[in-house]
Amino acid sequence: MKKEKQKKKGGKLKWILLIAVVVIIGAAAMGGGSGDDSSSGNTQTAEGNEPSTDTSSEKESQEPDVPTEYLSALTKAEQYSETMSMSKQGIYDQLVSEYGEQFSAEAAQYAIDNMEADWNANALAKAKSYSDTMYLSKQGIYDQLVSENGEKFTAEEAQYAVDNLEADYNKNALEKAKSYQESMSMSPEAIRDQLTSEYGEKFTQEEADYAIANLN
Structure with a gap:
């Protein structure tokens, strides 16, 4: 009887040991698996957290510095x-x-x-200023715009200006005539000659005639 009990006890002990080994192996396998997942997850996180390249900074560094x-x-x-x-x-x-x-x-x-500029518009603005404040003739304005001692616009820019300028040249001629009469006490005929002269105001004959006819 004792031998049978010892055999039964020995058998139970073997089963207990076998179950313990299985449990240990299973736990080790699970632990290893979780370790792999964690390392894999860390790798993904590291890759996901890689700093993005700043393309704008790269472009700025490639552009030459302007003094x-x-x-x-x-x-x-x-x-x-x-x-x-x-x-x-x-x-x-x-x-x-x-x-x-x-x-x-x-x-x-x-x-x-x-620079960004509309040179035609600048020439037109200058032409308007000469007409409004100095009462120049059309030819006088053109010459002033292109003169090396004047505004230095191109011929095309100056032509655009006089072609698009809204000016009353009869009025300008009259204002010039009054100026000559009041400041220089010139005769009407002398004023007429000055208004039409190539070395003077360069008004047309019709504009000069209008000015003389309307002098006081």
Whole structure:
């Protein structure tokens, strides 16, 4: 009987040991699996958290730096265009002049090349100013616009201006005639000659006749 009980106890012990081994192996397998998942998850997280490349910074670094002097010249050029309606050549000359802005030739050229301006509109604005304040003739305005000692617009820009200017040249001639009469005490015939002269005001004969006919 004792031997049978010992055998039964021995059998139970073997089953207990076998079950324990199975449990340990299963736990190890589960732990290994979770470890793999975790490492895999960490890898994905690391990949997901990789810093994105800043393309704008790359572009800025690839673009050449513009010297501050060049940008200052550009600002000045735009101011001359917007407030004084100057020509391209007039602005350039003012930028480099020793009596003007004193920028380098390179900075001035950068400004001219990169500014946004409507030169036709500038020429028209200047033409209107000459008509309204100085009562110039059509030819006189054109000559002033293209003159090297004047506004320095191109011939095309000046022609656009006089073609699109709304001016009463009869009135301008009369105002000029009054000025000659009051400030220089000139005779009507002398005034007529001055109004039509190629070295004077360059009004047409009809405009000069209108002015003389309407003098007091």
